[in-house]
Every structure is written in C-alpha cells, then in structure tokens.
Amino acid sequence: MKNDQLPLAGRHVLITRGSNQGEKFCMDVASAGGIPYMVPLIDFRAHEDINAPNFINQITQYDWIIFTSKNGVDYFFQHINGHIDPSILRRSHIQFAVVGEKTREALDRYNIPSRFMPNVYTAEDFSREYFEQELTAKKVLIPKGNLASKTIAEGFRSHNIVADEWIVYDTYYPTKNTDKLVRLLSEDRLDVVAFTSPSTFNHFNKIIKEYHIDFRTKKLKIASIGTVTKRTVEQAGFEVSVCPDTFTIDSMFVELCDYFAEKAKERKNSNGQD
Numbered sequence: 001m002k003n004d005q006l007p008l009a010g011r012h013v014l015i016t017r018g019s020n021q022g023e024k025f026c027m028d029v030a031s032a033g034g035i036p037y038m039v040p041l042i043d044f045r046a047h048e049d050i051n052a053p054n055f056i057n058q059i060t061q062y063d064w065i066i067f068t069s070k071n072g073v074d075y076f077f078q079h080i081n082g083h084i085d086p087s088i089l090r091r092s093h094i095q096f097a098v099v100g101e102k103t104r105e106a107l108d109r110y111n112i113p114s115r116f117m118p119n120v121y122t123a124e125d126f127s128r129e130y131f132e133q134e135l136t137a138k139k140v141l142i143p144k145g146n147l148a149s150k151t152i153a154e155g156f157r158s159h160n161i162v163a164d165e166w167i168v169y170d171t172y173y174p175t176k177n178t179d180k181l182v183r184l185l186s187e188d189r190l191d192v193v194a195f196t197s198p199s200t201f202n203h204f205n206k207i208i209k210e211y212h213i214d215f216r217t218k219k220l221k222i223a224s225i226g227t228v229t230k231r232t233v234e235q236a237g238f239e240v241s242v243c244p245d246t247f248t249i250d251s252m253f254v255e256l257c258d259y260f261a262e263k264a265k266e267r268k269n270s271n272g273q274d
Helices: 019-031 052-057 070-080 086-091 101-108 123-132 151-157 175-186 198-210 227-235 249-273
Strands: 012-015 035-038 043-046 064-067 095-098 139-145 162-172 192-195 221-224
Touching (some): 019 035, 019 249, 052 070, 070 162, 139 151, 151 162, 192 198, 192 249, 198 227
Parallel strands (some): 064 139, 139 162
Antiparallel strands (some): 043 162
C-alpha cells in the first residue's frame, strides 16, 4: 500500500497502555503508517486484602461472580490458586458474568463460560440489562481493582441483593515513564494520544500540570475508550476526537484510522476546489 493510502501516515501516536495490548496497538499503528510511542501510564499488581481468606472460604455461597475487567479475572484466579481448584467452580452452581468481550475472553482461558454479558460494556448498562433479563441472585461477588467504581455493586444492593466487593488488584502509575513522556511532549513530537481508562488520563494530566507543559497538549488529538474515560477527559477541558461505540482497543484503532482517513479526504476535496 502506498504511503498516501495509509490513514495514519506520519502521525505520531502516544499509546498509554502497556503489556500485550499496548504492544499490539503499537504494531497496528505502525501498519497504518503511524509512528507509535508506548509510554505506559498505568500498571497493576496483586492487592493483599485481609478479607481474602473469607472470600475464598465462602466462595460457594455466591450465586454469581461478576468480573468487570480482564485483570479482575486474572488476579482472582491468582488469589485462589492453591486454595480452590477451578474445576470446582465449573462444577458448582455459581454463574459467571462479565462486562465486555476482553473480560469474557480472559474467563474463557480458565475454561469457565460466562452466563451474562451486557450489549453495552459499561457498569451502568450491566446492572440495567441484568435485571431486564430477570436474572436472579441472593448473593454476588465482584472481584475488582482498587479504582473500579461501585456502580454494579450498588445496582445489586438497590434490589436487596448482597454484593461483596473483593479488591484483587491495585492500579498504579509506573513513575519510570515520566521522563520519556515529558520529553515527547516538550519536543512537540506527538499528534495523537490514546487513553484506555480514566486512570491513564488522570496520570497524564497530573504529569503535564506538575511539569508545567499542559500548553503543549492543546494541538493533540485525543482518542479514548468508553464513556467514563471520555467524560473524565472532557471534564478536564480537553476535546475527545475519537471514542468508539465498542469499548476495545481494536475498535479505537479502527475509529482512529477512519477519523484521519476522513480528514485526509476533506483536505483533498478542499484542495481540489481551490
């Protein structure tokens, strides 16, 4: 494909997510002609909860276990490893629910099927769709991160259902990447920054204010995943140019390509009219 046919040709894209997802996003951006910079603004680690033994010992008392993220799945199984054989969960009466596709894929890797997933991948829609389907429960467990919202738990409690929240992982900012981010912004090298969660944006916003380089961000195009992330970015005074209806990194990449392809088409049409 010719360079002028690549939707991200010459665009410098900041990718704020690390791990396999961030690396794949980098490769996708490069395949579309862009120049990716992976600067993880978020990382995760297991959370040591003093209540963990209680959750583990009482696991069969739950009717549903609800996962709000891929990390919630992986850290949940990390915590129960050596205490509970996953095959026991598969054979039990417990049903499993997930918020989105990536979370379902993570659960599938443990050979456990998900009974429910909302059509729209948000906590608000999860609760609404769950009760619209007239699913029932007396007691649910929600393994989650320390920054995850209480929306799902509160939704169940409003229906007089016991909803226990087990913090299985912590989200934190890996400070080793600060210098690289500051350098990229100070050199005005970036065209686009992609945020995968409110936390990635909040860490970004904290850094640009701390180093007094927020004025360097005015020309950046911003892509985000999810309505919560978009709202967080906009409340800080930024404009979001790309926010896919499906809340995945793959969808954000497609939307990003479509956005710049349309901009290129508009410029071409405008030049042709001159």
